[in-house]
Amino acid sequence: MGLLKETTAKINDLDHQVMKQAEERVNHLIKPVGSLGKIEKLLIQLAGITRNPFPEIHNKAVIVMAADHGVYKEGIASNPQEITAIQTKFFPQGATGVCAFAKQTNSKVVTVDIGIDGDVSxxxxxxxxxxxxxxxxxxxxxxxxREEAIRSIEVGIEVAMEQMNQGVNLFATGEMGIGNTTASSAITSVVLGLDPKETTWLGANYPEEKMAHKINVIRKAIQVNQPDPKDGIDILSKVGGLEIGGMAGIMIGCAANRCPVVMDGYISAASALIASLIEPKVKDYIIPSHLSVEIGAIKALEYLGLKPMLDLDLRLGEGSGAVLAFNLVEAAVMMNKEMFTFEEAGF
Known part of the structure; x- marks a missing residue:
């Protein structure tokens, strides 16, 4: 049995008994019931993920998967493809958007070359x-x-496991890849059964007047490849990206090890679509961070039944929105840990 099959076989439902325990405590904290809204729901989800009514966060990491896309040759991006390699070199220097937010949240950035069209060795x-x-x-x-698609997922699983062995127990998915909004729109169109005009927007400042061309490229790719909308690996292999597979692997690896994973924007949402097709229970382990301005992201989140916590008009990628949401995850943990219940307060 391959790593992907071994890992998905370990994924179980959330622990609903522990979630009831956590909900009971949260409802009796010294505050009006429900007054901390999504923070309360987040704590209950964390309890179910970790099987611990008092979940803890020890170390945090965003894994940035970097890869390039052959469809770039069709003129679907405004930036040169070399930016993928250039930007990837900046992550270890702490010089990008996600790095700034990672410093603020005391989390580390793990950079992975899973398929850059260049040498950053x-x-x-x-x-x-x-x-x-x-x-x-x-x-x-x-x-x-198909074999390369499976391997991309397995790389994500392996990197997540390596970080868990180093003590990380809260993850975020990040990416770098010129052209990856095109692949994400293709994936979303296939899974949701939508025309690409309903899932495609600007990406990294792609000119609006060229949007019809980008949409037609995606339509053609879907028509040529005819991906099976019920087979996540088939979709990934035909119209996806290596970094998208890598992030799907992070999500699958986290779910198998009962570890929460914070999802970033559109590209991460496309990865979540792939991961949840492979194993539907994966989405229960995902914490959606923010509402991307990309129209496809909004529809992917609705399809997955995930409600993001932040709405900041973000579309940078890199995992930047997910890392910002680390603060909210830790807030939920601290709420549960530091607040008294009415009984503990002597009422």
Whole structure:
């Protein structure tokens, strides 16, 4: 049995008995019932994930998966593809948006080359798990083989496990890859059964007047490849990306080890669609961070039944919104740990 099958076989439902215990305590804290809204629901989810009515956060990490896309050749991005490699080198230096927020939340940034179309092997601080030098152009055929798609997921599982062995017990998904909103729109269109015009927007400042071209490229890729909407691996291999597979693997690895994972924006949402098709219980372990301005992200979240905590008009990627939400996860833990119940307060 391969790593992916072994890992998904370990994924169980949330512990509903522990969730009831946590809810009972939260309802008796010295405050009006429900007055801390989503923070209360978050604590109950954390209790169910960890099987602990008093969940704790020890170490936090955002794993940034970096990869390129062959569909870039179709003119679907406003930035040069070399930006993927350039920006990836900046993550270990602490110089990007997600790095700034990671410093503020005392969390680490783990950078992984899973499929950059270039060489960053001499860059200190980058984990090298390259499967191939970018995906193939999905307009002409599958973005990758089924075996490569599975391997991308398994890389995510492996990296998550390595970080857990170092004491990390709260994760966020991040990515870097010029052209990955195109792949994410294709995935969302297939899974939700929508035309790409309903899932595609600007990405990284793509000119609005060229949007019809981007939509047509996605339509053509779907028509050429005919991905099975019920097979997450088939969708990933035909119209996905290596970093999207890597993030799906992080989510699957976290679910198998009862560890919460905070989802970032649109690209992370596409990964969640893939992961939940492979094993539907995975979505119970996902904490949605923010409402991306990308229209496809909004629809993917609705489909998954996930309600984000923040609405800040974010669309940077990198895991930046997810890391901001670390503060809210820790707030839920501290609420439960530090507040008295009425009984404890002597009432």
């Amino acid at each position: 001499t860059t200190p601080g980058v984990i090298h798990r390259k499967i191939k030098y970018g995906t193939d152009n999905m307009v002409n055929g599958p973005a990758m083989t």
